Amino acid sequence: MPHSDRHALAALTTLILLQIIMLSALYARVPPHPPEATPLFGIAPFIGASVSIALGAIIVQPLTTTAGRSLSLLAAAMALVSFGPQKYLDAQFTLIWPAVILGQLAALVLIIGVVKASRSKQGQSPMAAPCAGQS
Numbered sequence: 001m002p003h004s005d006r007h008a009l010a011a012l013t014t015l016i017l018l019q020i021i022m023l024s025a026l027y028a029r030v031p032p033h034p035p036e037a038t039p040l041f042g043i044a045p046f047i048g049a050s051v052s053i054a055l056g057a058i059i060v061q062p063l064t065t066t067a068g069r070s071l072s073l074l075a076a077a078m079a080l081v082s083f084g085p086q087k088y089l090d091a092q093f094t095l096i097w098p099a100v101i102l103g104q105l106a107a108l109v110l111i112i113g114v115v116k117a118s119r120s121k122q123g124q125s126p127m128a129a130p131c132a133g134q135s
Helices: 003-028 043-059 066-083 085-089 093-123
Strands: none
Touching (some): 043 066, 066 085, 066 093, 085 093
């Protein structure tokens, strides 16, 4: 398995664990925990969807397939709702900064990995490699 795949898997696993821990804190009401609801949606269903998408990306290979790359980007974007730069302005930032910074780093690793994988896939042409038996 190439290092880029391992990095993507590690980043997705990091996001999954961070989100499951935050969801657990919500259910257990252990501060600091995310709010039960935001103006647009319930946070628990959103975190559940985020974790599911990240697991889906792992299953379909995060950098190898188009579906994996798409799910990886979606997982990173959804994680940034919870751990994005807007959290620097959050009143509880001093309590959540390790999760915020780690979440941002994991999302960045994923985004860079997907961009690199997409560029290398675009650079390859199915006609570029000779068929068996040709010289």
